[in-house]
Amino acid sequence: xxxxxxxxxxxxxxxxxxxxxxxxLLVRELDGERLVGRIVETEAYYGEEDAASHAFxxxxxxxxxxxxxxxxxxxxxIYGMYYCLNVVTGEEGRxxxxxxxxxxxxxxxxxxxxxxxxxKVRELTNGPAKxxxxxxxxxxxxGHDLTLxxxxxxxxxxxxxxxxxxxxxxxxxxDEHARNAAWRFYxxxxxFVSPAR
DNA sequence: GTCAAGATTAGT
DNA sequence: CTAATCTTGACG
Numbered sequence: 001x002x003x004x005x006x007x008x009x010x011x012x013x014x015x016x017x018x019x020x021x022x023x024x025l026l027v028r029e030l031d032g033e034r035l036v037g038r039i040v041e042t043e044a045y046y047g048e049e050d051a052a053s054h055a056f057x058x059x060x061x062x063x064x065x066x067x068x069x070x071x072x073x074x075x076x077x078i079y080g081m082y083y084c085l086n087v088v089t090g091e092e093g094r095x096x097x098x099x100x101x102x103x104x105x106x107x108x109x110x111x112x113x114x115x116x117x118x119x120k121v122r123e124l125t126n127g128p129a130k131x132x133x134x135x136x137x138x139x140x141x142x143g144h145d146l147t148l149x150x151x152x153x154x155x156x157x158x159x160x161x162x163x164x165x166x167x168x169x170x171x172x173x174x175d176e177h178a179r180n181a182a183w184r185f186y187x188x189x190x191x192f193v194s195p196a197r
Numbered sequence: 198g199t200c201a202a203g204a205t206t207a208g209t
Numbered sequence: 210c211t212a213a214t215c216t217t218g219a220c221g
Contacts, residue, residue, distance in 0.1 A: 043204070052204070062217060080215030082205055099204060129205050171204055 002155040007147050010070035010089050014044035014096040017089045019185045023160035026103055028135040028152050033111055035135050037103025037125050038157060041186040041193045043169045045086070047095045051174030055095030065143045066095045073144040073152065075137065082129030083138050087146060087154070101128045101170070101184075104192040127194045162187035170194065 002025060010017060021039050028035040045053040045066075054063045054076065065074040066088055074086040074097050090096035103125035105112055112124045112134040125131040132138065137152065146153045166182040173179070186193045 045204075054204075057218085060218065076204080077216060078203060079205055079213075080203090081213065084204065086204090101204090127205070169204070173203090 004149045014089045018042040018044040018098045025155045035108035036106045040190045041102035043099040044183040052172035052178035083132040084128040
């Protein structure tokens, strides 16, 4: 039994949504196939007060989705070649989002292998840019409404058996608080969590 | 208009 | 450790 996550689910703070997304299923419909991964790692970005967030300096053309209603996709291009997927959370205008950092591939693994150009299931979706490549997520899905249940959405899943661990976010800049806050959430011992830095 | 930096990844 | 690759936003 699983259901599409609602606007109300996403409308809570990023700090609440990020851990709750662990164990949920990210679903992508692509070329008539369904690609599914279990979310095993997330990071919360907590609005304009978060020095590590793209929302830190207020709304811009790039981050405008972050300041829109919850439950939409905020996608950005990094290093000129990779995309990363966030889900917008919190009250409209807050600029909060949760970065999806890693998935455990469940369905459509062959297509993921082909899209990623590699064979090891372990390396298919164990990073924010890797999972976007595996699931065919790019600019075209910028601002996509994840509550519609088509093209790209998230469903509830079985409660994770693994304990949830927290720690500092990966690769972020900013003030001391931004760098130290334990706003990364992941499932203990799960082999699909992104490699340690 | 110019320019440096980037919530990463793969390869040496 | 470093190259790859290009958009964004800060600055003037």
